[in-house]
Amino acid sequence: MKAKSKLLVLVTIVIMVVASVAGCAKAPEEEWELTEWEIPVIICLTGGYASSGIPAHWAFLEAEKDINAAGGIAGKPIRLVFYDSATDPAVGAMVTSRALDRNPLIALVYDAGPQSLTEMQLLYDEEVFAIMPAAGADANLRYRPWNTGWQNYDEIYQSPADLEWLKRNPDIKTIVPILDGTMEYYATTSRARYEPLEAAGVTILDEVSIEQFATVDFGPTAVAALAQEADGYIFTFFGYPAALIIKEMHKRGFAENRRINIAFCGNYPELYKLGGEDIEGAYVASVYDFTSQDPRWVSIKGLYEAWTDDQMYWGIWLAYEMPYWIKHAIEETGVTGDPALLEKERLMLAHWSYNNPSYPFLGFDAEVINGMTISPIFLNIIENNTMKLVAKIPTSPIPVPKYEPAPQLPPIPD
Amino acid sequence: MPLAVVSYLEFVAIFIILGWAIYIVYRAGQLYMAPVFTMTVGAYTSAYLARDLDWPFGLALIAAVGLGAVFTFLPALGLARVPSFAAAISTVALIFIGQAVFRNLEFLGGARGYFNVPDIEYLLPLMYMTLVIVGFFIYRLDHSHLGRAMEAVFTNPDLAASLGVSTYKLRLFLHVVAGAMGALAGAFYAFSVGFVHPYSFGFSIALFLVVFIFVGGYATMWGLVIFTPILWAISVFLPGAIAIWKDVIYGVLLIAILILRPDGVIDKKVIRAISTKSQAWLGQWTILNKLKARH
Numbered sequence: 001m002k003a004k005s006k007l008l009v010l011v012t013i014v015i016m017v018v019a020s021v022a023g024c025a026k027a028p029e030e031e032w033e034l035t036e037w038e039i040p041v042i043i044c045l046t047g048g049y050a051s052s053g054i055p056a057h058w059a060f061l062e063a064e065k066d067i068n069a070a071g072g073i074a075g076k077p078i079r080l081v082f083y084d085s086a087t088d089p090a091v092g093a094m095v096t097s098r099a100l101d102r103n104p105l106i107a108l109v110y111d112a113g114p115q116s117l118t119e120m121q122l123l124y125d126e127e128v129f130a131i132m133p134a135a136g137a138d139a140n141l142r143y144r145p146w147n148t149g150w151q152n153y154d155e156i157y158q159s160p161a162d163l164e165w166l167k168r169n170p171d172i173k174t175i176v177p178i179l180d181g182t183m184e185y186y187a188t189t190s191r192a193r194y195e196p197l198e199a200a201g202v203t204i205l206d207e208v209s210i211e212q213f214a215t216v217d218f219g220p221t222a223v224a225a226l227a228q229e230a231d232g233y234i235f236t237f238f239g240y241p242a243a244l245i246i247k248e249m250h251k252r253g254f255a256e257n258r259r260i261n262i263a264f265c266g267n268y269p270e271l272y273k274l275g276g277e278d279i280e281g282a283y284v285a286s287v288y289d290f291t292s293q294d295p296r297w298v299s300i301k302g303l304y305e306a307w308t309d310d311q312m313y314w315g316i317w318l319a320y321e322m323p324y325w326i327k328h329a330i331e332e333t334g335v336t337g338d339p340a341l342l343e344k345e346r347l348m349l350a351h352w353s354y355n356n357p358s359y360p361f362l363g364f365d366a367e368v369i370n371g372m373t374i375s376p377i378f379l380n381i382i383e384n385n386t387m388k389l390v391a392k393i394p395t396s397p398i399p400v401p402k403y404e405p406a407p408q409l410p411p412i413p414d
Numbered sequence: 415m416p417l418a419v420v421s422y423l424e425f426v427a428i429f430i431i432l433g434w435a436i437y438i439v440y441r442a443g444q445l446y447m448a449p450v451f452t453m454t455v456g457a458y459t460s461a462y463l464a465r466d467l468d469w470p471f472g473l474a475l476i477a478a479v480g481l482g483a484v485f486t487f488l489p490a491l492g493l494a495r496v497p498s499f500a501a502a503i504s505t506v507a508l509i510f511i512g513q514a515v516f517r518n519l520e521f522l523g524g525a526r527g528y529f530n531v532p533d534i535e536y537l538l539p540l541m542y543m544t545l546v547i548v549g550f551f552i553y554r555l556d557h558s559h560l561g562r563a564m565e566a567v568f569t570n571p572d573l574a575a576s577l578g579v580s581t582y583k584l585r586l587f588l589h590v591v592a593g594a595m596g597a598l599a600g601a602f603y604a605f606s607v608g609f610v611h612p613y614s615f616g617f618s619i620a621l622f623l624v625v626f627i628f629v630g631g632y633a634t635m636w637g638l639v640i641f642t643p644i645l646w647a648i649s650v651f652l653p654g655a656i657a658i659w660k661d662v663i664y665g666v667l668l669i670a671i672l673i674l675r676p677d678g679v680i681d682k683k684v685i686r687a688i689s690t691k692s693q694a695w696l697g698q699w700t701i702l703n704k705l706k707a708r709h
Contacts, residue, residue, distance in 0.1 A: 046658045084654055089614040090425055093607045094650040097421035114611035117527050121609035125533065126417075142529055182517055187525045 034337040037078045039326055040099035042119050043110045047087025052134075052315050055308070056110050057082065059319035062303060066296075073327045076337075080323065085111055089118040096122045103342055105335065106349045108322045109147075110134050110315075120147060129350035131325055133318045138188040140371060145407045148353050148371040150318070150361075151287065153400045154192030158263060160393040161285035161379045162197055162234070165261045168283075168390070172232035172259060174203045176225050178245060180237040181209035190236035193263075205230050210241055222248035232259045239268025243275035250278050257281035257382075267314035272385050279382050283390075286378045288317050290387050292363030296320075300362075311386060321362055328360075329353055347412045354409055369397050370406035420538055422650060424606040426643045427541040428599045432619070433626050433638040434552050435595035439588045440632055441556075441564040442581070443571060444498045446589065447505040447620050448489065449596025451512040452482035454615040456597025457604040458522050461531040464605075471534050475601050482597020483590050490589035494582050509620060513612040527611035534605050541602050548595065552635050560584070622646075625664045629671045631678025634685050641679065
């Protein structure tokens with residue numbers, strides 16, 4: 001290359017560098033005005049958890065549409081910005097960083113599994129409050145006070161439904177837990193149920209653990225469970241393994257579905273699609289009342305069942321409610337969205353979310369104490385391939401000693 | 415610097431170190447995925463030492479690297495003898511073994527994972543300093559008699575043996591080095607993300623690396639350096655509507671490269687061409703300066 005050309009290249013590079021640096025000069029300050037509430041949603045739209053994330057995405061968009069149609073939040077529209085974690089911890093960490101760079105007031109995390117914990121760790125480290133109802137009480141507890149998960153401690157959360165099930169089936173004295181021991185949410189949730197059951201006089205037999213995404217044939221699971229000749233069985237994982245295990249149990253002579261307590265895996269549509277007649281009479285616990293006549297619930301249920309032939313399930317309820325939580329939080333705290341007040345307003349929303357005397361969820365009111373939600377638990381029975389409510393059981397804010405004292409948020413600055 | 419950029423750069427460094435670990439063993443004719451397994455070992459070791467035993471970061475890092483080397487040495491005694499395909503399958507199995515083992519270690523969180531790994535100030539510059547040091551080591555290895563031996567084993571193991579190269583000992587050495595590098599990458603991961611879970615280090619990372627190595631070019635260390643930032647950016651910076659197709663993009667790229675340019679984009683010819691042109695440019699510049707000085 002000739003000397004002149006090299007010089008030209010060098011000069012061009014220098015000009016580009018200077019222009020870039022000059023371009024970074026601070027713009028003159030403009031008066032700030034809120035145009036919309038930008039709220040990040042970290043969610044799995046691809047990868048293994050997308051089967052839950054995609055319907056939830058639909059529900060988020062419906063909520064956004066409904067809120068904006070009703071005037072938005074404090075008169076300004078809400079805009080949900082979705083960050084796909086791709087069911088991958090590394091991608092989850094990256095997209096959460098991108099969300100944090102937008103200086104959010106609060107974050108919504110609809111995710112479960114290792115990537116959700118990665119995301120929550122980053123939000124916790126940056127002290128951004130998150131509504132994270134899908135990752136389990138254990139995750140909510142470890143990242144307190146910077147999140148709430150809309151559920152109570154596992155020890156309190158599920159046992160009312162379990163005890164109600166036992167009350168209706170007093171001949172159940174021994175139980176085999178069937179769980180996915182490889183997934184943190186299901187492992188801890190299942191094991192938290194044992195102590196209250198034992199206190200009620202039941203003997204917990206050996207766990208039968210599956211790896212729900214890797215198990216191809218559930219026959220051995222059914223054999224292992226039935227071999228213990230228990231009076232009852234409790235399930236804790238996604239919907240489809242429960243359906244297939246129950247089918248396998250039926251093939252081997254098991255008939256009394258009243259002895260089965262499907263717990264929260266009853267909240268997935270695959271259970272009903274795959275289970276069919278084989279799950280009639282089994283019990284299912286839920287965190288909300290399917291039969292509620294709350295107008296918002298009736299509306300979203302109808303829209304969902306028109307959008308897909310799946311039954312309404314827990315994830316849709318959560319995803320639809322989360323933007324409404326933001327709406328209530330912003331309107332009741334008077335947060336303005338002013339970037340100059342970011343730290344203060346983050347804490348205002350965090351305090352409102354972490355301890356709230358009464359929040360109107362779809363179908364019931366609940367109190368939040370130190371991030372744990374005191375809400376009723378619903379026991380249902382499966383009839384005609386759908387849940388039928390049999391009992392609404394209130395839960396009480398009894399602290400669990402091992403989780404006390406609960407961490408507290410920093411005070412709101414003046 | 416925006417968090418997303420910091421996070422991106424940290425992951426680029428982690429993937430380059432991990433990619434180099436696989437690269438050096440592949441240069442000796444084996445596709446070896448054990449660095450992903452030792453990534454788990456390194457991540458948990460360093461996290462546990464720093465959080466629960468209050469070890470300083472540097473010591474925790476060194477311990478993690480050492481343990482990674484130890485954990486690869488034992489399987490390497492057998493795996494160094496096997497053909498490439500068997501090494502690939504066996505080391506993928508090691509990844510799953512690692513996940514299962516750590517999932518059942520309750521004192522490390524088990525299936526719940528291990529969280530609140532301490533923050534390290536200046537982690538990013540530390541990672542890049544380490545990257546440069548590791549890169550220098552890889553460069554020297556490539557250009558040493560060991561590098562020539564690796565080349566010979568890759569081309570024709572029998573011929574290499576006839577020239578006095580011990581394939582077994584060479585691969586044993588490389589396995590241990592690769593294991594140590596995997597553990598190093600894992601330790602950096604733990605401190606970057608702050609949370610470790612057995613499923614954080616699984617088949618998806620192994621697949622990312624295969625794409626980065628074979629698209630970038632497996633014949634030199636530079637393919638990873640250039641293509642890891644580009645390919646990782648697809649996952650995280652492209653608009654959502656495109657990013658959801660990343661697995662398709664990676665897959666298509668990999669297949670296309672393997673068919674059209676099996677050595678990868680950056681092969682030895684490209685390196686030689688760049689090197690020759692740079693030297694020519696530098697030579698001309700030097701001559702020009704000398705001429706000016708005379709006049």
